[in-house]
Amino acid sequence: MPTAIYQKYRPRVWAELADQNHIKTTLEHEISRGQITHAYLFVGPRGVGKTTAARLLAKSVNCQNRKPGVAEPCNECEVCGRIQAGRSFDIIEIDAASHTGVDHVREHILESAEVSAGHGTYRIFIIDEVHMLSTAAFNAMLKILEEPPAHVIFILATTEVHKVPATIISRCQRFNFKKIPADAIRQRLRSITQAEKMNVDEEVLNVIAEHSDGSLRDAESMLGQVLALGGKKITMLEASLVIPRSNLNEAANLVGLILKNDAAGALSLANNLVEQGISVSVFMQDIIVWLRNMLLAKVGERLDLFSRDTLGELQSRLLKDAVGVSAREAQELIDIFLRRRQNLGESPLPQLPLELAIIEACTLKADGMES
Numbered sequence: 001m002p003t004a005i006y007q008k009y010r011p012r013v014w015a016e017l018a019d020q021n022h023i024k025t026t027l028e029h030e031i032s033r034g035q036i037t038h039a040y041l042f043v044g045p046r047g048v049g050k051t052t053a054a055r056l057l058a059k060s061v062n063c064q065n066r067k068p069g070v071a072e073p074c075n076e077c078e079v080c081g082r083i084q085a086g087r088s089f090d091i092i093e094i095d096a097a098s099h100t101g102v103d104h105v106r107e108h109i110l111e112s113a114e115v116s117a118g119h120g121t122y123r124i125f126i127i128d129e130v131h132m133l134s135t136a137a138f139n140a141m142l143k144i145l146e147e148p149p150a151h152v153i154f155i156l157a158t159t160e161v162h163k164v165p166a167t168i169i170s171r172c173q174r175f176n177f178k179k180i181p182a183d184a185i186r187q188r189l190r191s192i193t194q195a196e197k198m199n200v201d202e203e204v205l206n207v208i209a210e211h212s213d214g215s216l217r218d219a220e221s222m223l224g225q226v227l228a229l230g231g232k233k234i235t236m237l238e239a240s241l242v243i244p245r246s247n248l249n250e251a252a253n254l255v256g257l258i259l260k261n262d263a264a265g266a267l268s269l270a271n272n273l274v275e276q277g278i279s280v281s282v283f284m285q286d287i288i289v290w291l292r293n294m295l296l297a298k299v300g301e302r303l304d305l306f307s308r309d310t311l312g313e314l315q316s317r318l319l320k321d322a323v324g325v326s327a328r329e330a331q332e333l334i335d336i337f338l339r340r341r342q343n344l345g346e347s348p349l350p351q352l353p354l355e356l357a358i359i360e361a362c363t364l365k366a367d368g369m370e371s
């Protein structure tokens, strides 16, 4: 059960697709009006729903029961059933990053694009990590895209669009997928735990949401590990066995001490954490994330947009703490931690770069930066 959370709760209809509303709206509109194009390009970070959207699109256009003016697939007809189970002959999924990907595209696509799909349905090629294809494979695809057979649809997905030839991009309708806000991820995790009838502390879901960096897939697989722990109620204590401990709170504490110019307090906090076995690298990253959020809080207007990686109490703390720091100060502090973090690998003592960064940051503060 637990490892399969991601597959088990893969959205079956558009309404279940997490976030990405701009994409949903456009695609639903095109599907319901029958204005399908021959090539789509889904761009965006990993785990944000590109493949899921591709499969939904494939299911919607091929669903036997779908009526004009409706975008959602019925999920009851034979075609829907086959696609849901990953057993449709008309949906060809290719992972271009895999060893066989390149040859696959050339032979598979060139040949099977000529063969028409069954029952007046579309033959749909979903090519994941399409930027990994060889020039030869791209050329083969380009040939088809120039004069696409009526029954063929390409859905190309990539995390690195700059590696996709411009000639391909220009023939596709492009959709930019975004990282999913922590709050949307948390809601999704909550609905899964309810469906699984598991009692998981809100704090656990918050930490997973914050740590997944906008990737729903990562969040769901982390949740799967947490649920595998079993038990009546899963608290942070149990969950900390499998999920990385959030240090954003500690990072916020440390930044607070630096802003008070309390070098001794900051160093002692850092040493306590090191003794508890935290990763210095991850912690310095947390500090940088916290400072970045502060900086954005100083210059940004849309608080909800930039602070969406932080939730609840942490978010109100961020907004409160940001009042006491100037944008320039936040920027210089980020520079210090970024620079010192680069020395982590060559430092004889793992915590030394962190300590030096703290001292440097406090010196900066003492040298009379306005706050």
Ligand SMILES: [Zn+2]
Pocket (backbone or CB within 6 Å): 062, 063, 064, 065, 066, 073, 074, 075, 076, 077, 078, 079, 080, 081
């Ligand atoms: Zn159907």
